Amino acid sequence: MPRRTKAQLKTLKRNRERALEKLIARTGQRVCQICGREALPGRGFTGHHIDYEKNIEKLLCKACHCWAHGMGKVWTHPFKEKYGRDMAPYEFARAIVRLYEEGK
Secondary structure, three states: OOOOOHHHHHHHHHHHHHHHHHHHHHHOOOEOOOOOOEOOOOOOEEEEEEEOOOOEEEEEEHHHHHHHOOOOOOOOOHHHHHHHHHHHHHHHHHHHHHHHHHOO
């Protein structure tokens, strides 16, 4: 796979930022829908699709988005701090289920 140029990377970043701004404007929410972190500039927030057909998307922080896709390699996560190492995955799973149920 060829490497991307600086101009291409800049365009990708700008497009991601615009998509995030549109999601925030559309939903009116500025916090992660799972852990409650505030969406501040440069904090790594993203939209997570709940339903592609209905275009239902939720705002998630980078840590929650990684956990939602089964890549929970983020060591400092609010669920670990709040519930402890053993209960964090269970409570996170409950939060994901609630998120999907709201999207129906």
